[in-house]
Amino acid sequence: MTEATWSVGRVAKRCGINVSTLHFYENKGLIKSWRNDGNQRRYKPDVLRRISVIKAAQKMGISLEEVKQAFASLPDNRTPTVEDWQLMSQNWQQLLDSRIAYMLKLREYLTGCIGCGCLSMTKCPLYNPDDTLASQGSGPVLLEQAEQKVLKRR
Amino acid sequence: MTEATWSVGRVAKRCGINVSTLHFYENKGLIKSWRNDGNQRRYKPDVLRRISVIKAAQKMGISLEEVKQAFASLPDNRTPTVEDWQLMSQNWQQLLDSRIAYMLKLREYLTGCIGCGCLSMTKCPLYNPDDTLASQGSGPVLLEQAEQKVLKRR
DNA sequence: TTAAAACCTCAACCAAAGTTGAGGTAAAGT
DNA sequence: ACTTTACCTCAACTTTGGTTGAGGTTTTAA
Numbered sequence: 001m002t003e004a005t006w007s008v009g010r011v012a013k014r015c016g017i018n019v020s021t022l023h024f025y026e027n028k029g030l031i032k033s034w035r036n037d038g039n040q041r042r043y044k045p046d047v048l049r050r051i052s053v054i055k056a057a058q059k060m061g062i063s064l065e066e067v068k069q070a071f072a073s074l075p076d077n078r079t080p081t082v083e084d085w086q087l088m089s090q091n092w093q094q095l096l097d098s099r100i101a102y103m104l105k106l107r108e109y110l111t112g113c114i115g116c117g118c119l120s121m122t123k124c125p126l127y128n129p130d131d132t133l134a135s136q137g138s139g140p141v142l143l144e145q146a147e148q149k150v151l152k153r154r
Numbered sequence: 155m156t157e158a159t160w161s162v163g164r165v166a167k168r169c170g171i172n173v174s175t176l177h178f179y180e181n182k183g184l185i186k187s188w189r190n191d192g193n194q195r196r197y198k199p200d201v202l203r204r205i206s207v208i209k210a211a212q213k214m215g216i217s218l219e220e221v222k223q224a225f226a227s228l229p230d231n232r233t234p235t236v237e238d239w240q241l242m243s244q245n246w247q248q249l250l251d252s253r254i255a256y257m258l259k260l261r262e263y264l265t266g267c268i269g270c271g272c273l274s275m276t277k278c279p280l281y282n283p284d285d286t287l288a289s290q291g292s293g294p295v296l297l298e299q300a301e302q303k304v305l306k307r308r
Numbered sequence: 309t310t311a312a313a314a315c316c317t318c319a320a321c322c323a324a325a326g327t328t329g330a331g332g333t334a335a336a337g338t
Numbered sequence: 339a340c341t342t343t344a345c346c347t348c349a350a351c352t353t354t355g356g357t358t359g360a361g362g363t364t365t366t367a368a
Contacts, residue, residue: 009314019315024356038364040315059260061215064355089264096261103254106213110247163344173345174327182325192334194345218325 006043008033015051030054030068046079053085060096160197162187169205184208184222200233207239214250 012019022041025031031050033041050071057067070088074080166173176195179185185204187195204225211221224242228234 007314018357020357021355023317028355036364038315039317040364056260056264058355060257060264093261093264096257096264100254100257100261103214103250103257106210107247107250107254110210110214110243110250161344172327175325177347178326190334192345194334212325 004045006045006047008041008043011043011047011051014048015055017051025051025054025064028064028068030064030071044079049080049085053089057092060092060099062092062095158199160199160201162195162197165197165201165205168202169209171205179205179208179218182218182222184218184225198233203234203239207243211246214246214253216246216249 006014008019008022012022022031026033026041031043031047033043033047036042054064054067057070058064062070070091073088074084160168162173162176166176176185180187180195185197185201187197187201190196208218208221211224212218216224224245227242228238
């Protein structure tokens, strides 16, 4: 059922992306192919997993550059095993956890602050019109600090 | 403490953004200013809240265009009240909830699929090398569908 | 065997969200 | 008064993640 080699068109269709995107990814060093006699790209089936991972990573807000770095930990000469992928994805699980935690924090702020009467509150992380904190670089910047704390690993 | 009018430089410093960003936002219609006698921008203090909201929105993955549309619901002729902001932020709370739910789903996939042995599973939404589902346009596309379901409001 | 579909390269283009720089004016500090 | 800092406009540039098109070759299907 699963064939040994794939053409660009088949991969593209299968993954729901454009052929041009495959060219683009190859150019960026995210996927690899070899050529047949007529100079057309051929892929090993594991390219499908790579693309799936790229797409999942993008949904987490991970850039292609970061994906590339993560891919660098995969073996070069052999098809990655389950363990290889597992190892690679562990960082991302943590990142995702942080992202989720951050979103929850943001939700709290959104519920409690944007629509609240806190225009006079000095502690509101979304809006603090009192200049006493601003001089220390606080004000709306607090949220940024929270993000940096949470996403430090990146 | 809170002054009645603000200059670009003060707003920028206070919000931790560049002056050029303020110009940019004004150009996009996200904030407004008037000019003094020397053609310099002056802001009402509520510009701070606007910028805070823009920044919070961006952290949720909301584009400036979408922020602009949301701002369109705010009153034009008077400074927005607490209720105005509350109303505006309600949609975003739902969006954020969806985003969080989606992230949790993604985490589940990440834990269960990327690093699993599911290369032969037909139900894996991240990677399904068996062509039976692919012919129906499923495979890695499933994740997209999940996203669309979850984010339909956008 | 011939037409259509798929593929190739390379360069140019797109959108979002800004940033940078040039050339000049206004305001503030000493 | 003068010098530094802040401000102005406008155009061009940057990055990310691709897409589009021109001009030409290869594969596939009838």
